[in-house]
Amino acid sequence: MLTLESDYHSNPPTGQRCSRQAAISISQVAGQRGGNRSEPVAAPFFMTQCPGNLMGKRTPLYDQHVAMGAKMVDFAGWDMPIHYGSQIEEHHQVRKAVGMFDVSHMTVVDLNGPGASDLLRYLLANDVARLKQPGKALYSCMLNPAGGVIDDLIVYYMRPDWYRMVVNSSTRDKDLAWIMQQAESYDVQVFERPELAMIAVQGPQATDKLKQTLGQQADAVIDDLKVFFAAEVGDYFIGRTGYTGENGFEVILPEQQAAQFWQDLHKHGVAPIGLGARDTLRLEAGMNLYGADMDEDTSPLEAGLGWTIAWEPEDRDFIGRQNLETVRKNKPVKKLVGLVLQDKGVLRNHQKVVVAGVGEGEVTSGSFSPTLGKAIAFASVPVATGSECSIDMRGRMLAAKVVKIPFVRNGKSCLPDDI
């Protein structure tokens, strides 16, 4: 019943991965019931399992994960924990209490110099000029000249001559090359910060637990830290940001201190959470995943990210603007919507969506929602799509409702009562 496949779909890893075919990889079901299935059911890209020796890069917390019973998998060239026992329990832990995630594989990039702001105003589709207060963060897409998404990222404005960006690990190489290339014409230096670890603390108890763990020195800073702001406490860079739809923090710290901080959080009752729950949490929270929900061939206008484009001021030129204006003028043909499956089953990436009388689309991120107890998904569908559609699940057409994203916020369902 386990298929021997490794399949990254739209998320090619950029780093080193298993040097041999995974002995068992749970990856997809192919074909029709009765032996001749033809529609593969895509599994998320972190599914490729490499039992035994993993060969990837390790974060400073690798030994902690193993000691805590993590199941380690290959993720974009990194050996990362997918869960520590039960993905569903970890998901509920974050929604109801608090959990911690090792996100040290993500890429921290500092931009230093008087030209940092001008570079970012050209490099990013969102406008860092909106960041007036030190510490304020901004979510943005970085576009190619065609208006496709090179990556999505968070940028923190710390000082006029210092911005900190956090970009995806799976896109690290191309991101750095692109940023460096653009930076050449500006008075700015680009530093990758691989010596920094990153730990996210997320959930309704995140503030209390982080304060207990860091002690009095951090109390005032954490109390004053507003949503989507960051501040420094000694060597720790603390952002009130996250990828779960819950209150929480992302702490960037020197790698030598990461294991101790992780253990201290654990002592205060913060449970470790794997990448599996990270994916279902962000899906419920309505947050896009690069490589699944958008990529270099996708316009942010068709990926539910129109809100991140700063059109004003009109005279700000940014990479991709011209083509984006054209798409905007001609109206996008696709849109990203939320789906809730009405029948039993699980929505998976790349399943076909059929909208009667309108056309077809595709599930870009699908999974089972532990909070709602139903299958949910993002899907790219024709703009004329109304409130209902069908999903081709291994040849059977199942009914789904089209809903507003997000599905869950602060532990509560956002779905209408009749769904």
Add this chain to the structure above:
Amino acid sequence: MSEIPADLKYTKSHEWVKLEDDGTVLVGITDHAQELLGDMVYVEQPEVGSEVEAEDAVAVVESVKAASDVYCPVSGEIVEANESLADTPELVNNDPYGEGWLMRLRPADSLDVEQLMDAETYTAHVAAEEH
């Protein structure tokens, strides 16, 4: 190390088979398989009464992270599907060799069951896949 009961038969694709006194067999997925798949959230059951061939994909088990085919260990007729899995698919995780069974089959030829892997061979098969 996952549990591999000595009195069952096994397939390379990680199904277990138990021969019952009435000549039918119970089929499920092994402890090793459920461990790899993780939390089960949906089981697409085989159609009772259907004639199936060995190695046909007859059911699908879906965990949070992936969907996987369940292959028929031997040719025969599906005579029963475990209906309790419709509401409690987690039985496959909690009790893979007991309450988490998937289907009951009447083998076309009982000799086919004999020829499946025994526990010792399956243990070696799992070990080989992990190295």
